[in-house]
Amino acid sequence: MKRMVQYKVKADRVAENEGYVRAVYEALHQAKPAGLRYATFRLADGVSFVHLVSYESEGGSSALTSLPAFEAFTAGIRERCEAPPVNVEMKEIGSYGFFGE
Known part of the structure; x- marks a missing residue:
């Protein structure tokens, strides 16, 4: 399963949001969960974020x-947001090296 989550945080909460995101990546690097691919991007407007996630197995999301x-990170996301998270399931048509081969 592949998902994209996009949201826009309040301008004064960008650094806070990035701190939470970095903490998630620190935890992932320690846990090294198999079958999970995850990436986060801050968009050019400086306040919008996109998370891409791919699970290779049904239990991967947990x-x-x-x-x-x-x-x-998720506990206070709505309070940090100007535009709430939109979660979209994606069907991959093709990729090259993006989600690993």
Whole structure:
């Protein structure tokens, strides 16, 4: 399963949001969950974020969502946002090296 989540944070909460995101990546680097591919981008407007996630197995989502750092990130996301997260499931048509081969 592949998903994209996009949202826009309040301008004064960008650094806070990035701190939460970095904490998630620190936790992922320690846990090294198999079958999970995850990337986060801040867009050119400086306040919009996009998260791309790919799970190679059905249980893969819990490897991310059960991390305490991810729970902390999501706990206050709506208060940090100017535009709330939109979660979209994606069907891959093709890629080259993006999600690993």
